[in-house]
Amino acid sequence: MAPATIDPRLLRNLQKLLGRDAVLHKPEDLLLYEYDGSVEVARPNCVVFPRTAEDVVGIVRLAKRHNTPLVGRGAGTGLSGGAIARRGGIVTSFARMNSILEVDAENQRARVQPGVVNSDLSLAVEHLGLHFAPDPSSQKACTIGGNVSENSGGPHTLAYGVTTNHVLALEVVLPSGELVHFGSAALDPAGYDLTGLFVGSEGTFGLVTEITVKLTRLPEATKTLLAIYESVDDATETVVEITARGITPAACEMMDGWTIRAVEDYVHAGFPLDCAAVLLIEVDGLREAAEYEAAEVADVCRLHLAREVRVARDARERDLLWKGRKNAFGAVGRLSPTYYTQDGVIPRTKLPATLRRVSEIGKKYGFSIGNIFHAGDGNLHPIILFDARDKRQFANAVAASDEIIRFCIDLGGSITGEHGVGMEKDRLMPLLFSEVDLDLMRRVRDVFNPEGLLNPAKVLPTAKGCGEIHVRPAAAAAGPASA
Amino acid sequence: MTTASTTLSARIAEIAGLQNVISDPAHLAAYEIGGKIPSAAVRPESAAHIADIVRFAAAEKLATVPCGARTKLGMGMPPRQYDLALDMTRLDRIVAYDPGDMTLSVEPGIPLRRIENALVEHRQFLPLIVPFMDRATAGGTIASGVDSPLRQFYGTARDYVLGIEFVTGDGTLTKSGGRVVKNVSGYDLHKLMIGALGTLGVLAKINLRTFPLPAATRAFVAAFDAAAGAIALRHAIARSPLRPLVVEILSHGAAELTSTAPSYKPPWSLIASFAGNAEILERCARDLHRMAEQSGAAAVEPIREERLFVASRRTCEFVPAALASSPGAAILKLSVVPANMLEILDAAAKAADAAGLPWAALARGVGVIYLALLPPSRSEEALARVARATNNIFAQCAALDGNATIPWCPSEWKAALPVWGPERGDLGPMRALKKVFDPHGVLAPGRFMGGI
Numbered sequence: 001m002a003p004a005t006i007d008p009r010l011l012r013n014l015q016k017l018l019g020r021d022a023v024l025h026k027p028e029d030l031l032l033y034e035y036d037g038s039v040e041v042a043r044p045n046c047v048v049f050p051r052t053a054e055d056v057v058g059i060v061r062l063a064k065r066h067n068t069p070l071v072g073r074g075a076g077t078g079l080s081g082g083a084i085a086r087r088g089g090i091v092t093s094f095a096r097m098n099s100i101l102e103v104d105a106e107n108q109r110a111r112v113q114p115g116v117v118n119s120d121l122s123l124a125v126e127h128l129g130l131h132f133a134p135d136p137s138s139q140k141a142c143t144i145g146g147n148v149s150e151n152s153g154g155p156h157t158l159a160y161g162v163t164t165n166h167v168l169a170l171e172v173v174l175p176s177g178e179l180v181h182f183g184s185a186a187l188d189p190a191g192y193d194l195t196g197l198f199v200g201s202e203g204t205f206g207l208v209t210e211i212t213v214k215l216t217r218l219p220e221a222t223k224t225l226l227a228i229y230e231s232v233d234d235a236t237e238t239v240v241e242i243t244a245r246g247i248t249p250a251a252c253e254m255m256d257g258w259t260i261r262a263v264e265d266y267v268h269a270g271f272p273l274d275c276a277a278v279l280l281i282e283v284d285g286l287r288e289a290a291e292y293e294a295a296e297v298a299d300v301c302r303l304h305l306a307r308e309v310r311v312a313r314d315a316r317e318r319d320l321l322w323k324g325r326k327n328a329f330g331a332v333g334r335l336s337p338t339y340y341t342q343d344g345v346i347p348r349t350k351l352p353a354t355l356r357r358v359s360e361i362g363k364k365y366g367f368s369i370g371n372i373f374h375a376g377d378g379n380l381h382p383i384i385l386f387d388a389r390d391k392r393q394f395a396n397a398v399a400a401s402d403e404i405i406r407f408c409i410d411l412g413g414s415i416t417g418e419h420g421v422g423m424e425k426d427r428l429m430p431l432l433f434s435e436v437d438l439d440l441m442r443r444v445r446d447v448f449n450p451e452g453l454l455n456p457a458k459v460l461p462t463a464k465g466c467g468e469i470h471v472r473p474a475a476a477a478a479g480p481a482s483a
Numbered sequence: 484m485t486t487a488s489t490t491l492s493a494r495i496a497e498i499a500g501l502q503n504v505i506s507d508p509a510h511l512a513a514y515e516i517g518g519k520i521p522s523a524a525v526r527p528e529s530a531a532h533i534a535d536i537v538r539f540a541a542a543e544k545l546a547t548v549p550c551g552a553r554t555k556l557g558m559g560m561p562p563r564q565y566d567l568a569l570d571m572t573r574l575d576r577i578v579a580y581d582p583g584d585m586t587l588s589v590e591p592g593i594p595l596r597r598i599e600n601a602l603v604e605h606r607q608f609l610p611l612i613v614p615f616m617d618r619a620t621a622g623g624t625i626a627s628g629v630d631s632p633l634r635q636f637y638g639t640a641r642d643y644v645l646g647i648e649f650v651t652g653d654g655t656l657t658k659s660g661g662r663v664v665k666n667v668s669g670y671d672l673h674k675l676m677i678g679a680l681g682t683l684g685v686l687a688k689i690n691l692r693t694f695p696l697p698a699a700t701r702a703f704v705a706a707f708d709a710a711a712g713a714i715a716l717r718h719a720i721a722r723s724p725l726r727p728l729v730v731e732i733l734s735h736g737a738a739e740l741t742s743t744a745p746s747y748k749p750p751w752s753l754i755a756s757f758a759g760n761a762e763i764l765e766r767c768a769r770d771l772h773r774m775a776e777q778s779g780a781a782a783v784e785p786i787r788e789e790r791l792f793v794a795s796r797r798t799c800e801f802v803p804a805a806l807a808s809s810p811g812a813a814i815l816k817l818s819v820v821p822a823n824m825l826e827i828l829d830a831a832a833k834a835a836d837a838a839g840l841p842w843a844a845l846a847r848g849v850g851v852i853y854l855a856l857l858p859p860s861r862s863e864e865a866l867a868r869v870a871r872a873t874n875n876i877f878a879q880c881a882a883l884d885g886n887a888t889i890p891w892c893p894s895e896w897k898a899a900l901p902v903w904g905p906e907r908g909d910l911g912p913m914r915a916l917k918k919v920f921d922p923h924g925v926l927a928p929g930r931f932m933g934g935i
Contacts, residue, residue: 246695
């Protein structure tokens with residue numbers, strides 16, 4: 001654990017800049033900021049709460065003067081340790097920069113501060129028939145600044161795209177203390193796509209102080225279907241065929257029987273307890289289009305031996321089904337002292353084989369592995385339940401998870417679909433990228449963050465050619481994790 | 484042929500094979516950019532070839548410009564120096580196509596037409612219907628960043644390019660992104676390659692997401708006496724639950740140039756196209772007619788869709804048609820938020836009229852406007868008129884927080900015109916990135932914004 005002491009001059013300067021109520025430095029106050037939604041832990045030396053971009057500039061300049069690491073933080077729901085001060089230093093919480101600055105309904109744009117909670121923006125524009133499309137499961141807590149840093153996804157990204165597809169412009173404080181603007185509310189700004197480069201850079205390029213996003217029109221009609229299966233293979237084959245029929249559902253989520261039982265016990269969404277898998281599929285658009293696609297999807301489900309296909313009759317039933325899905329991780333958390341969620345991506349045609357392999361890996365290490373994932377885009381979230389206090393279990397959980405990830409890579413997939421690399425998967429990056437690739441990424445990071453003070457030891461492996469399994473400190477109890 | 488170029492050709496032949504080197508001046512003329520002709524052109528046959536050639540170019544300080552079908556070499560500034568053309572047309576394979584996963588991996592020199600033919604068998608497509616569609620290559624399309632009428636629904640390349648392998652200016656073959664549709668591992672360096680005109684890297688392989696072909700589409704053209712009506716219909720569609728594939732507004736001149744003018748040739752028209760089954764299309768037609776009437780349309784006509792996207796296949800050729808129609812054509816690209824479209828269209832029309840220039844305009848519903856200034860000659864006087872109109876329009880566009888560039892104009896005019904628009908505040912990081920990707924400054928030097 002990093003020592004929780006802070007250079008008294010830096011502390012005084014921060015307090016002078018922001019006011020005493022905007023700086024936390026006592027060990028008991030810092031505890032909460034050791035964690036995010038991942039299993040990682042590290043203690044910052046202090047936590048600061050800027051209110052304006054000028055505050056952020058001041059913080060960055062002080063960090064630079066005192067040669068102290070600096071990490072941005074939204075709600076701390078991230079699942080890869082992105083908001084954890086791995087090398088100690090100053091955590092900059094955007095909790096007080098949470099204003100929606102402008103809603104421009106006519107142009108379907110909004111300008112927000114980074115601390116705005118994802119679902120708060122959608123709620124604020126609902127009466128205009130609009131929403132902010134990226135919808136991570138943690139959307140009731142996670143912030144748009146965090147979404148930008150992680151390029152967050154969510155169930156509805158299958159049709160609507162991930163965060164990067166909805167961000168038009170950014171105001172950013174670079175580690176030099178310079179305030180810069182990337183992109184524009186109008187499309188196609190001239191020059192290199194710095195906005196595109198910045199989104200998903202996991203807080204290693206700069207601190208975002210303002211975001212211009214696209215707002216998407218709410219569909220006229222939405223149909224939510226629950227298809228219930230006796231076999232996981234039938235469910236996965238359904239997914240492949242829906243796509244083959246040229247239908248892109250708004251969402252296509254799968255949960256296996258094991259996860260369903262954990263969820264049902266907690267959420268009471270009405271999932272059958274005796275099935276092997278369910279698909280939660282949503283289609284939307286014009287009334288006529290939603291009706292047609294719902295019928296097509298139901299047809300495919302039955303063709304692939306769904307035992308039952310239920311269609312949510314109203315918004316209440318729909319919300320209940322989604323509540324089951326979005327709270328699944330919380331439900332699983334009740335079953336075990338610790339759980340570890342993977343985020344591998346595979347080509348979706350390889351789903352059946354991958355799920356079989358995940359099950360074998362679970363058996364080999366003696367773990368229960370639940371499967372809950374964005375089936376439509378091949379983004380898996382196997383959940384390994386274990387007790388982190390048991391060193392052997394911990395090592396086995398890491399080993400099992402590595403085996404799953406290696407299998408994803410062998411199929412041409414990726415180590416992370418939406419949770420980010422952070423401090424959790426940096427050691428896996430060499431499995432996807434050569435030293436040459438990583439070196440270029442390092443040099444691009446250095447363009448923005450040359451001294452490495454901003455969010456150090458994230459995304460890119462610190463030791464060259466590393467691939468070793470690192471043993472994490474005692475893991476956090478399961479928090480309000482999301483996917 | 485000079486001794487220097489003979490030596491250069493011989494050395495490049497050692498890398499890529501004699502049969503892949505072009506050194507004969509008659510053939511090299513085809514690679515001309517802004518009056519500059521390279522000393523040699525080379526056609527790499529593999530990613531390793533590209534890397535070896537660029538490494539050689541870096542060592543010898545040879546300015547190298549990658550190209551495909553050479554339809555868009557006129558975009559941007561002419562390179563400061565131009566020694567070597569890197570002709571990618573022999574790298575024209577589909578490396579992988581997985582219809583079930585809806586992902587595609589191609590070499591950059593492949594014509595979009597060939598991709599289209601391969602995908603249609605599986606009832607899929609790429610929503611890239613771009614200028615010079617009959618010849619354009621995948622690499623040229625991505626590197627030039629041209630957009631497609633279908634961006635209304637499908638977005639632009641940045642929304643569906645999944646990953647790119649490229650060779651940086653020091654001859655290193657590298658990559659970012661991947662082949663799966665959802666991926667956040669590592670920095671999205673490939674986003675920088677889109678629209679970079681080859682100034683950051685030479686594309687070696689492009690991974691894309693493919694899309695299901697709609698079962699059927701229907702397109703309509705609504706006729707208006709003034710731009711205001713067409714824009715009002717654009718806004719009405721945006722507020723409606725309809726999800727059109729295409730919304731484009733054309734001045735009479737643009738409709739003529741793209742053969743999409745409604746039968747009685749109104750001053751302005753709006754093209755909208757929709758996808759779905761018969762019932763959905765019927766609903767779209769009904770709603771569109773109602774909204775068009777409320778917006779004051781004089782008429783709404785269906786466009787005969789003997790094949791999918793027929794209207795887009797015509798409107799995508801607006802720029803080539805405009806360039807062919809006038810020896811001094813200058814194409815301005817103006818983007819504003821949709822609420823400002825009418826104001827900038829009016830301002831553009833007034834400025835062009837005041838300068839005595841014929842013009843034509845095509846505006847995509849998302850707020851991206853192509854304005855063709857069409858002087859009857861390529862004279863100094865024509866340049867003066869174009870410069871006057873452009874400066875006026877760019878100032879008004881800037882006042883609306885819009886973006887403005889001149890993607891195409893006669894090359895000898897470029898020094899006198901704001902080709903890349905007003906200077907941006909983020910040019911500093913762009914220059915720094917150029918240094919990282921191309922430390923020796925050999926990739927299309929000077930072609931990009933700010934002399935990059």
